[in-house]
Amino acid sequence: xxxxxxxxxxxxxxxxxEIGLILDTAESLKEVSSRDIKKVPALRGKTVVNLFFEPSxxxxxxxxxxxxxxxxxxxxxxxxTSSVVKGETLFDTAKNLEAMMADIIVVRHSSSGAPxxxxxxxxxxxxxxxxxxxxxxxxxxxxxxTIRERKGGLSGLIVTMVGDIAHxxxxxxxxxxxxxxxxxxxxxxxxxxxxxxxxxxxxxxxYDLDEAxxxxxxxxxxxxxxxxxxxxxxxSIREYSRLYGLNKERLRFAxxxxxxxxxxxxxxxxxxxxxxxxxxxxxxMEQVTNGIAVRMAVIYLLSAGRA
Amino acid sequence: MGILxxxxxxxxxxxxxxxxxxxxxxxxKITSIGKDLSPGPDCEHLIDAARKVVIPGLIDMHTxxxxxxxxxxxxxxxxxxxxxxxxxTTICAMPNTKPVNDNRTVTExxxxxxxxxxxxxxxxxxxxxxxxxxxxxAEIGExxxxxxxxISDDGRPVMNSEVMRxxxxxxxxxxxxxxxxxxxxxxxxxxxxxxxxxxxxxxxxGIPPAAEEVMxxxxxxxxxxxxxxxxxxxxSTAGSVRIIREAKSRGIAVTAETAPHYFTLTEEAVEGxxxxxxxxxxxxxxxxxxxxxxxxxxxxxxxxxxxxxPHALEEKELEFDQAPFGxxxxxxxxxxxxxxxxxxxxxxDEAILRLTINPARVLGIDKGYLAVGADADxxxxxxxxxxxxxxxxxxxxxxxxxxxxxKVKGSVFMTLAGGRIVFSR
Numbered sequence: 001x002x003x004x005x006x007x008x009x010x011x012x013x014x015x016x017x018e019i020g021l022i023l024d025t026a027e028s029l030k031e032v033s034s035r036d037i038k039k040v041p042a043l044r045g046k047t048v049v050n051l052f053f054e055p056s057x058x059x060x061x062x063x064x065x066x067x068x069x070x071x072x073x074x075x076x077x078x079x080x081t082s083s084v085v086k087g088e089t090l091f092d093t094a095k096n097l098e099a100m101m102a103d104i105i106v107v108r109h110s111s112s113g114a115p116x117x118x119x120x121x122x123x124x125x126x127x128x129x130x131x132x133x134x135x136x137x138x139x140x141x142x143x144x145x146t147i148r149e150r151k152g153g154l155s156g157l158i159v160t161m162v163g164d165i166a167h168x169x170x171x172x173x174x175x176x177x178x179x180x181x182x183x184x185x186x187x188x189x190x191x192x193x194x195x196x197x198x199x200x201x202x203x204x205x206x207y208d209l210d211e212a213x214x215x216x217x218x219x220x221x222x223x224x225x226x227x228x229x230x231x232x233x234x235x236s237i238r239e240y241s242r243l244y245g246l247n248k249e250r251l252r253f254a255x256x257x258x259x260x261x262x263x264x265x266x267x268x269x270x271x272x273x274x275x276x277x278x279x280x281x282x283x284x285m286e287q288v289t290n291g292i293a294v295r296m297a298v299i300y301l302l303s304a305g306r307a
Numbered sequence: 308m309g310i311l312x313x314x315x316x317x318x319x320x321x322x323x324x325x326x327x328x329x330x331x332x333x334x335x336k337i338t339s340i341g342k343d344l345s346p347g348p349d350c351e352h353l354i355d356a357a358r359k360v361v362i363p364g365l366i367d368m369h370t371x372x373x374x375x376x377x378x379x380x381x382x383x384x385x386x387x388x389x390x391x392x393x394x395x396t397t398i399c400a401m402p403n404t405k406p407v408n409d410n411r412t413v414t415e416x417x418x419x420x421x422x423x424x425x426x427x428x429x430x431x432x433x434x435x436x437x438x439x440x441x442x443x444x445a446e447i448g449e450x451x452x453x454x455x456x457x458i459s460d461d462g463r464p465v466m467n468s469e470v471m472r473x474x475x476x477x478x479x480x481x482x483x484x485x486x487x488x489x490x491x492x493x494x495x496x497x498x499x500x501x502x503x504x505x506x507x508x509x510x511x512x513g514i515p516p517a518a519e520e521v522m523x524x525x526x527x528x529x530x531x532x533x534x535x536x537x538x539x540x541x542x543s544t545a546g547s548v549r550i551i552r553e554a555k556s557r558g559i560a561v562t563a564e565t566a567p568h569y570f571t572l573t574e575e576a577v578e579g580x581x582x583x584x585x586x587x588x589x590x591x592x593x594x595x596x597x598x599x600x601x602x603x604x605x606x607x608x609x610x611x612x613x614x615x616x617p618h619a620l621e622e623k624e625l626e627f628d629q630a631p632f633g634x635x636x637x638x639x640x641x642x643x644x645x646x647x648x649x650x651x652x653x654x655x656d657e658a659i660l661r662l663t664i665n666p667a668r669v670l671g672i673d674k675g676y677l678a679v680g681a682d683a684d685x686x687x688x689x690x691x692x693x694x695x696x697x698x699x700x701x702x703x704x705x706x707x708x709x710x711x712x713x714k715v716k717g718s719v720f721m722t723l724a725g726g727r728i729v730f731s732r
Contacts, residue, residue: 111627134510195507201507
């Protein structure tokens with residue numbers, strides 16, 4: 001079996017067995033990165049394009065390494081500002097790439113829905129590498145992989161997500177993914193950062209962090225976009241950190257072997273203290289390593305579907 | 308000279324004639340309505356309206372004609388053709404052109420272009436403030452002299468309550484209607500769709516219903532205080548309907564409109580990031596839609612306007628949050644309104660009133676009914692005709708419709724404006 005769609009746009013559209021397949025495939029591909037020669041010929045002759053409309057280092061690099069370790073040809077295109085400025089639409093840009101016979105287009109865009117709209121128009125496979133506040137499916141799959149590897153499974157785990165849920169694509173993708181895999185998902189943050197109707201996605205909402213952490217198996221901290229202070233979403237970094245920042249004392253409310261995760265980049269001392277980010281509970285660097293294997297799996301499976 | 312429309316079922320908008328009558332038109336006016344009229348020797352056209360319904364030409368209080376300044380989206384000729392094709396014989400052009408219609412020169416330009424097009428009656432609406440900047444009042448007296456019946460800063464609501472108060476007071480001196488696009492620009496800032504579970508799922512910035520409702524409430528209070536005639540544009544929420552209903556029960560001179568998309572679609576139309584469903588105010592929930600229908604039924608909402616907002620294809624092809632708001636609505640409004648008759652919301656007569664005499668009364672114009680001596684602005688419609696909406700066939704330059712592919716019932720067979728056939732299927 002393979003993936004049902006030609007694209008990976010979000011976790012919302014994925015079925016449970018597809019998520020399982022991606023994680024299993026990632027597991028068998030992870031070993032490639034630890035070899036002396038970190039390459040398999042699986043995708044020789046295929047072209048993968050990283051089309052980034054928003055600056056990104058780690059996601060772009062992760063996709064780049066993933067494609068290269070599968071022997072695909074890779075092209076990086078960064079569009080600093082929307083190409084609309086040049087009078088060219090998103091579709092024009094993508095159609096050009098398709099005309100150059102790109103097999104897979106990896107899209108990062110600040111507008112929610114941009115990869116979705118592209119995918120409807122293109123024959124190439126589209127992978128969403130993060131769109132606005134919508135989804136970041138490969139990050140959620142990476143997080144799932146990391147949790148599964150450490151905890152042996154996902155079903156029944158209590159996962160607490162903390163921070164700006166409203167503006168987080170990582171949160172949305174993780175909520176869909178974890179709920180589908182049977183985890184008990186909690187979200188915590190100030191009410192200004194909890195989006196309307198989020199409970200309908202099957203999560204429980206907490207405004208008190210200690211309560212939200214109680215008995216948690218996994219604590220996922222989200223990056224605070226500092227500029228949102230000016231938009232009346234929180235009064236100060238000091239108060240945010242005091243109410244929703246994770247530190248050693250707070251972590252005691254969670255299970256003893258709780259994992260601490262963060263999609264990066266970390267605002268040290270804001271959403272999480274440095275000692276925790278670098279501490280024994282932290283799997284932040286494992287997330288980075290696993291991200292490559294998961295992205296290899298996604299590229300591989302979409303490419304196999306096209307053959 | 309002369310046109311005879313024979314055998315149509317007549318809804319005249321005043322005496323509620325619900326029978327088959329013939330109508331004789333001479334010199335741009337209706338000269339006779341009766342049974343079995345016969346064509347005179349100088350009858351140019353004999354129109355067979357058997358099994359069709361003859362109604363007053365529709366009146367749209369809310370049209371974006373886009374000229375001057377945005378002719379690539381629409382111009383006065385194309386919007387006039389679109390209006391005629393939709394059964395409209397009178398349209399009101401909103402002032403958010405480039406330059407803004409905030410002075411006599413722009414008003415006169417628009418009127419002269421409408422005369423050149425010579426298709427339907429186009430009534431320009433002036434701006435409340437200079438450049439619709441919300442700071443200084445436009446020369447409202449001069450706009451009135453130049454032919455503006457109403458003023459509005461449509462799309463750029465007057466945020467400063469003091470300026471709005473003074474605008475209303477000043478307009479009262481000319482008995483001009485003030486039309487308010489109710490939107491608190493701070494509450495809606497950055498928003499691109501209704502705020503709720505769908506915006507949460509799609510990761511799109513939401514516009515809460517309160518962004519509309521606080522301004523509905525503010526403007527009603529200001530109208531009550533100043534005694535100005537206030538008309539509220541494109542009502543979309545249950546809360547707004549409730550506030551207006553309460554205001555009317557207290558006798559405040561407020562009227563309201565809604566647009567077909569607010570009683571036909573919900574926020575779910577945005578799923579899949581369809582930019583053609585991106586409109587301001589945004590499509591709301593099914594509860595809001597039901598309240599808007601109820602408001603139309605009980606008269607809280609007086610009339611239906613299109614908020615025809617044509618855009619170029621490449622603009623609607625942008626990312627959802629970058630694409631402009633608006634729906635090209637002139638050519639689907641009648642069929643969608645007839646959908647409410649199908650759904651049992653109100654009778655055919657009541658539906659037609661909301662597109663004809665009701666807007667005429669709010670505007671204070673002598674149109675919207677069929678009687679001897681009245682302007683021969685007439686639409687002949689075929690209630691049983693089933694058709695599929697295909698924006699490619701719109702007369703409007705704006706093909707941006709969320710109704711593409713919809714199967715609808717009821718179409719325009721012919722439109723006459725000022726006694727001339729301006730559209731014929």
